[in-house]
Amino acid sequence: MSAPQAATVAPPSEPKSANGDLVKIPDDVAMPEIKAPAEVKKEPEANKLFRMTMKLQASDLHLKVGQPPMMRLRGDIRRTEMRPLTQEDMERLMYPLLNSHQRKILDAEGGVDFSYVVGADECRFRVSLFKQRGRLSLVSRRVNNVIPNFEKLGLPPVIEKLCNFPEGLVILAGVTGSGKSTTIASMLDYINGKEPLHILTVEDPIEFVFTDKMSYINQREIGLDSRDWHKALKDAVRQDPDVILIGELRDIETFEAAVHAAETGHLVFGTIHASSAATTINRIMDLFPPDKHPAIRTALANNLKAVVAQKLIKGLKSPRVPTNEVMIVNSMIRKLIGESRDSQIPDAIRIGIQEGMIDFNENLKMLCDKGDIDKSTALEFSPNPDQLKMILKGIKVAAPGIL
Numbered sequence: 001m002s003a004p005q006a007a008t009v010a011p012p013s014e015p016k017s018a019n020g021d022l023v024k025i026p027d028d029v030a031m032p033e034i035k036a037p038a039e040v041k042k043e044p045e046a047n048k049l050f051r052m053t054m055k056l057q058a059s060d061l062h063l064k065v066g067q068p069p070m071m072r073l074r075g076d077i078r079r080t081e082m083r084p085l086t087q088e089d090m091e092r093l094m095y096p097l098l099n100s101h102q103r104k105i106l107d108a109e110g111g112v113d114f115s116y117v118v119g120a121d122e123c124r125f126r127v128s129l130f131k132q133r134g135r136l137s138l139v140s141r142r143v144n145n146v147i148p149n150f151e152k153l154g155l156p157p158v159i160e161k162l163c164n165f166p167e168g169l170v171i172l173a174g175v176t177g178s179g180k181s182t183t184i185a186s187m188l189d190y191i192n193g194k195e196p197l198h199i200l201t202v203e204d205p206i207e208f209v210f211t212d213k214m215s216y217i218n219q220r221e222i223g224l225d226s227r228d229w230h231k232a233l234k235d236a237v238r239q240d241p242d243v244i245l246i247g248e249l250r251d252i253e254t255f256e257a258a259v260h261a262a263e264t265g266h267l268v269f270g271t272i273h274a275s276s277a278a279t280t281i282n283r284i285m286d287l288f289p290p291d292k293h294p295a296i297r298t299a300l301a302n303n304l305k306a307v308v309a310q311k312l313i314k315g316l317k318s319p320r321v322p323t324n325e326v327m328i329v330n331s332m333i334r335k336l337i338g339e340s341r342d343s344q345i346p347d348a349i350r351i352g353i354q355e356g357m358i359d360f361n362e363n364l365k366m367l368c369d370k371g372d373i374d375k376s377t378a379l380e381f382s383p384n385p386d387q388l389k390m391i392l393k394g395i396k397v398a399a400p401g402i403l
Helices: 047-055 087-097 100-109 158-162 180-192 229-236 252-263 277-286 290-303 331-338 342-355 360-369 375-381 385-392
Strands: 060-064 070-073 076-080 111-118 123-132 135-143 168-173 198-203 216-221 243-246 267-272 304-314 320-328
Touching: 047 060, 047 111, 047 123, 047 135, 060 087, 087 123, 087 135, 100 111, 100 123, 158 180, 158 304, 158 320, 168 180, 168 252, 168 277, 180 198, 180 243, 180 267, 180 304, 198 229, 229 252, 243 252, 252 267, 252 290, 267 277, 277 290, 277 304, 277 342, 290 304, 290 331, 304 375, 320 342, 320 360, 331 342, 360 375, 360 385, 375 385
Parallel strands: 168 267, 168 304, 198 216, 198 243, 243 267
Antiparallel strands: 060 070, 060 135, 070 076, 111 123, 123 135, 304 320
């Protein structure tokens, strides 16, 4: 295999507008099969690609047969100057990363998710290795070693309040790649440093590794520490936890387990793929047949404490910053959920500003005022740009009467 020409790389903080822009690769991380430096000589060959991702501060590494290695930099997919990968390349690079159990899952199910650590815990990656058109592809998310606090992440101050519920269900909502896992890890680490509790996580795979502080933490990975979600969640309430993280509310089984744990006096955190607080309720309803909806709405009204919806947007001081909508379940929102008036939840959030609630537009304004984002980015990601324009001009937008 021939090596590419040596080149320099632009700092990752400099944005590129076109997804097709090439990423120039430093000499020391050129092609996977080039002889590694002595200090990483015994590492798996694929580590050179993971280390390249770390060096360029990319958020994701993408590998696909027929394409050169690609990375996501400041939100855009960028191709490297390496030659296209073959199926033989992918097998040579990826198979050594899998244990026998993971290899069986890949062969039987066509895809496997796992966490991967580079070096002596220098960096962790959340890896999805899968087949497409009969060939291997990989998408891997870089996970920070250090769990950032709320201030470093730029989260609204009310997030701290959500960590102090004695029981109930707190949901982090967002699309893939919106930073849900980082935010929820920050919340758990805040509790970890504040109270002497038992925190139990059930994840697939484990992303952030916690260090015991005032609390102590047990982290269980599906397929490694427990046979499946059903077994792990059944065991969870018997393991004397105070706080439970369910990595993803992905189906009826995981949602019912979360509600049961919340009903029995635990504080439960979970993530879900939804874009806002209102669509989170709709997404949960979609898991169940219509005849179950009244019971599920009652369970949500009684046990849901808050929903934090999150998006990652391009920042000025850092490559990506989170913008949030925070819904805290008060008597008004409890009534709207119970009466299937989900479309009025955004209005209730705006009314609830005195209780710490915040909608996307108010949070976008806060980020603009702090200089974290520019106005054009705020308007691009706003759910209601016309309303945001008024807010940015200092015009108070009246909240409608919804009761």
